[in-house]
Amino acid sequence: MISVIVAAYNVADYIGPCLASLLVPEAENCEIIVVDDGSTDATPQVIAGYHDPRLRVIRRANGGPGSARNTGLEAARYDYILFVDGDDWVQPELIPTCLAYIQQHPNADLFVFDYVDVMDYGTRDRICEANFWEAKSAPWNKLFRRTLIGDERFDEDIWYEDLAIVRPWVARAKQLIRIDAILYNYRFTRPGSTMNSLDVERLLDLPLAISRCVARIEADPYLLQAERLGLDWKSRLYTVEAFIQGVINRGQQITDRKVRMEYVKQFIEYLAEPECVDTQIVRQHYGRIVSTASRFHLAGAHKAGDLLLHGLGEIKRAIRVSAGLS
Template identity: 30%
Template sequence: MVKVSVILTAFNEEKFIGKAIESILNQTFDDLELIVVNDGSTDGTSDIINGFDDERIKLISHENSGPGASRNRALKEVRGEYVMYLDGDDWYSEDAIEIAYREAKSKDTDFTFYQMINYDDKSGKIYENDWFNLNIFDESFEDRVFKACDYDGSIFDMSVGVCQKIYNTSFLRRIDAKFPEGIFFEDMPFFYYVLLKADRISIIKRHLYYRRKHDASITHVVDEKFLDTVPAGQELMRIFIENGWYDAYKFDLLAYKINGPRFALRDIEENYKVPLYELIKKDYLSIKSSKYYQDFLDNLGPVKKKFFLDIIKSKDYDDFMTLNQAKS
């Protein structure tokens, strides 16, 4: 057994994957394995991966299946006591794995957050933000172990990104943690399942991960991937309901479920607005016929409630836009 396994998934990352791999192989901590999943790349990604001669690398290649399926496949192969994730266009600081492992091991955590820092690929500038700085956690959370219920604010203000944590492998396997497959935004339901199953969490207020912002970044271009905000939200609801967490979190959960597709519909490229509207409408009509409909009416704030009802009432996207732009 090695101490840390790093799972790196890549689809057409020939511009960036070399740096990502080097950032792992050149760590100050070397008791690790790197599991690279080449998710059906059609560019030079495979050649770059194969150009590295290091016995710590294990390569998995399969047809394009998306990040969820790739991560699930890799997790089955993990031999490490702990596991971390890296996207193919990002990289670690040189001491990231050593710092993360020592924290997780010393506190025996189920998982540990660490800070990310942003890198703008066009300008070359590095910048921080509150979300990836974990600023929702005040000083009382530093150098301690806690559970989700110890946090007084909304858990839906936490950073959901899978790459911002180090996980105890035995814990993930014990709770049978899996990413939803076939959709983007798979991090989100995975995170909340893991979060609410965890008994021991800690944070590291140090920037260990460099997150690259570029033209093809999933959160930079609001394109067809954002259609998956609907199934991701459905999966989140299922997780909370099936695990008995719904009643305790429903006020914030329902707002969170509405806001993802609501903001996506506002910002998505024009040719995807109607398809996204239709997905949202189908989802909301199923909610209307369920026992949870009254909860949405009772718990949503006025803006989100109007959006919810306007979608249900509308005949089509144009009708929705007319209704939604009208004052209550």
């Protein structure tokens, strides 16, 4: 039996398709727990339009996605847990496929499946693998045995709460099984979503989330076995999940140079172990110029780093405009 926890906040335009995709006739032996996290739009009214014995609705004051998922975990009655965001939707075969894999692999404590990024301009398949690095850090492309989660809960005081806890859960899984199917549709570019927010204060929670993730892994000797995560696991986490995501990817979305440079400065200051960032990994992903810019930023030379990462492109665009080339 599977408990599906749907966290919903101000998703009136999306919660209907989400619930419709879950409440299909073939989705048996499950409960759908919708946690309305204090929505102020028409989300409660849309949810009220669905009547199904599998559906349970919990309404609570707004506390954020981590808190909403925790409320769902406390209410869940079954041995396996799926997480769904209220603005996404699933494939109709999600529940039947998960139940079939549970029967085939009764000792597995975590299953991971593929998903689709849904963007304004198209879609992109995301293939996940049954290992620490390629399972991703999201909670919604996984089926958890409840005992793997235990009494642990999502952090409620930060954004990026999934990064802080999901990676340690994946690391702890003794038997991780890949479900070879695309079962989830993730709205990658929805306006107002946490992942698409450019709220600098929220973005600065990312270093804290990675620090908590690392601390949870380091607290468990079983997780530190070299064959499980690799000797460079901490460096890879700090580089890929924190520095590349926060400084390079998010930084380029901040168009105001002064705001961007202050954000990058603070972001690096908030990293508990900035020395773990490996610019060679950055070079593998983005090339020599971005790697060099990263070294400047890590050394505190933010003007030089910003010039390499953003300024040269801005200068080239200005020249093209003045020459009438664009």
